[in-house]
Amino acid sequence: MHESSYKIPGGKFVKIKLEISLGKIVDVKILGDFFLHPEETLQKIEDSLVGSTAVETTIENAISRILTESDATLIGATARDIAKTIIMAWNVT
């Protein structure tokens, strides 16, 4: 499992736990002390990222899309921050 933590400047803390196989996400957990309303959106984001490759902008767009579809509000972190932390985890060997 790959892990990374990122304290967002002026924001909250994001932690990623990542399982990768053959260059694709098999499982991802997004943890931290940020706020997300409705909270169930996080599970949807995690599910939607399964199968993603290590392209930060693609991951960011996927997260943004779910946020929009769910009419969700993410506070203390952005889709970009989460995507960045996922790539950080990916690069941990």
Add this chain to the structure above:
Amino acid sequence: MEEFRFIDLEVHTAFENMAIDEAVMLSMKDGNAPPTLRLYRWNPSAVSIGTFQGMTDEVDVGFCDSRGIDYIRRITGGGAVYHDFEGEVTYSIIMPKGHRLAPSDILESYRLLCGGIVKALEHLGIEGEFKPINDVDVYGKKVSGNAMTRRHGCVLQHGTTLLDLDVNLMFTILKVPQEKISDKMIADVKERVTSIRDILGRDVHIDELQVALKNGFSDALDIELSPGKLSDEEQDTAARLAQEKYPSRAWNFSR
């Protein structure tokens, strides 16, 4: 003036406290509960983590078990909080979505409700200020942390106000890699976090904070607090949640 049901300072386990907050929301969703303000303490002392945090990432569960400290996942986001029985008072405020005290803008919502804490501090002779996103600070140090959720057709915000603070104990309970617990880091936390007793330099009794919080919320939110208790329905739901959901590994270790 608008009336809120007021459930004055009670002492419960972590599981009961979180269960009661959710039970009130569930009854309110069905139109069976009025807007409500609760004050409560945690016995045994407990650590609560934000709904998106990992329990073993944040909490030294082994240490908590050895000391009889409970640990629980909240339904609200935010960070890990140590609720010392002697050292803090928690409040929760619950109202239906669309209530005047629950604006759709979430930061504005925090600012509004945290006004109750700022006013409570004022009653104690302390000048505090809302510190976005979800804190109340006194001279740049955090004295209160707050967290909100919007579900079951309601808005719930709960938060802690520190009466006392044991940084070393907090560091032991909250999982910080051992190598990071340097004197410098402890000093840093002391620079960032404070308590009412530290600020006033005297042994402030828990009753004083209780009264200040009651008056603070009433004044800041322009609400009349009408003493009340849980309905039978709420008590039944809370008992079920306190037994089945909140102590369960499935809930607490879901992340």
